[in-house]
Amino acid sequence: MKKKSRQFLETYLNNSSPTGFESSGQKIWLDYIKPWIDEYISDAYGTVVGVVNPKAQYKVVIEAHADEISWFVSYINEKGYISVTQNGGSDPQIAPAKRVNIYTDNGVVEGIFGWPAIHVRDKSNNGAPEVKKLFIDVGADSKEEVEKMGILPGCVVTFQDEMTTLNNEKWLVGRALDNRIGGFMIAETLRMIAESGKKLPFGLYVVNSVQEEVGLRGAQMISRRIRPDVAIVTDVTHDTQSPPYQALKASEGDIACGKGPVLTWGPAVQNNLLKMLVERAEEKQIPYQRAAASRSTGTDTDAFAYSDVGVPSALISLALKYMHTTVEMVAMEDVENVIKLMYEFVMGLKRGHDFRYIT
Numbered sequence: 001m002k003k004k005s006r007q008f009l010e011t012y013l014n015n016s017s018p019t020g021f022e023s024s025g026q027k028i029w030l031d032y033i034k035p036w037i038d039e040y041i042s043d044a045y046g047t048v049v050g051v052v053n054p055k056a057q058y059k060v061v062i063e064a065h066a067d068e069i070s071w072f073v074s075y076i077n078e079k080g081y082i083s084v085t086q087n088g089g090s091d092p093q094i095a096p097a098k099r100v101n102i103y104t105d106n107g108v109v110e111g112i113f114g115w116p117a118i119h120v121r122d123k124s125n126n127g128a129p130e131v132k133k134l135f136i137d138v139g140a141d142s143k144e145e146v147e148k149m150g151i152l153p154g155c156v157v158t159f160q161d162e163m164t165t166l167n168n169e170k171w172l173v174g175r176a177l178d179n180r181i182g183g184f185m186i187a188e189t190l191r192m193i194a195e196s197g198k199k200l201p202f203g204l205y206v207v208n209s210v211q212e213e214v215g216l217r218g219a220q221m222i223s224r225r226i227r228p229d230v231a232i233v234t235d236v237t238h239d240t241q242s243p244p245y246q247a248l249k250a251s252e253g254d255i256a257c258g259k260g261p262v263l264t265w266g267p268a269v270q271n272n273l274l275k276m277l278v279e280r281a282e283e284k285q286i287p288y289q290r291a292a293a294s295r296s297t298g299t300d301t302d303a304f305a306y307s308d309v310g311v312p313s314a315l316i317s318l319a320l321k322y323m324h325t326t327v328e329m330v331a332m333e334d335v336e337n338v339i340k341l342m343y344e345f346v347m348g349l350k351r352g353h354d355f356r357y358i359t
Helices: 003-014 022-037 143-148 178-196 217-226 243-252 271-283 300-305 332-346
Strands: 037-040 048-052 059-065 068-075 082-087 099-104 108-113 154-161 164-166 171-174 203-209 230-238 264-267 291-292 313-320 328-330
Touching: 003 022, 003 178, 022 037, 022 048, 022 178, 022 203, 037 108, 037 217, 048 178, 048 243, 059 178, 059 217, 059 332, 068 143, 154 332, 171 178, 171 332, 178 203, 178 230, 178 313, 178 328, 178 332, 203 217, 217 300, 230 243, 230 271, 230 300, 230 332, 264 271, 271 332, 300 313, 313 328, 313 332
Parallel strands: 059 203, 059 230, 230 313, 264 291
Antiparallel strands: 037 048, 048 203, 068 082, 068 154, 099 108, 099 154, 164 171, 171 328, 264 313
């Protein structure tokens, strides 16, 4: 990996970009891609799009989402303990004993998710964490002291965590790889296209959407604004090799980190487009895996596919371990191959390609 790419990856992953508060991460991302685009679009909710050849009629999208799960302050009791509610699919099971940052108008306040000792917990359910049982301690003795720190209901909370690697950098580990690793991959695809020196025969829209974690909202908005002719979406999917996932292979597939990008078959995925991706992968000897979605994919693919005009859309997923934790984990080899597959698709696509089944 190039030094500049690695610096961007670390800065981007370590930044906090909770759902609804993605702007700081979006600025980092946009600053990185600016040398390779002709213009950019930003909408009112924070989705950012880097555009190459903006005057071209035929429009191609490659897309990821920028937001991460987090928490909101919901209540402060008289003793200064803070209750929370979820912002996206935050997992109460992993919260106890984690360090957190609380974002206020006065700046960041550090705190911890407190948790009772094993000796005193309810043994009937092993004291399993639930959202209603969670609380944050910021070292205050009263509600008034907490409020003086600037902490009020509605303040957003993220875990303190930073990117790391394992096993001689074969593995990348961190918070919010779902899905800022996607933002990294579409940015690197754009960089490779620019550095190839070849002029694209169509408009390329590199989309980093917001609010995916609460219902694909950013992609829904921007798909209607761009109205592309084709969309390639990248997101993460479950590696099913670790012990807790073994029983899920029948429903989630036999997916493994290190075995290449995951292509999904399902109603939201346009088959002619999917066939083209498979052909590119096989032609360029890029390993890939297969997955099936019974209805929607649960990703921004659905937002593009079912936008008001209906856009031929496909999903390239990155296998990931331990989703929605602070130790999400991906194989660097897979990251490189997802980038390569997107690059080869874009470079091989002809202007005006018609993906319809009946013409």
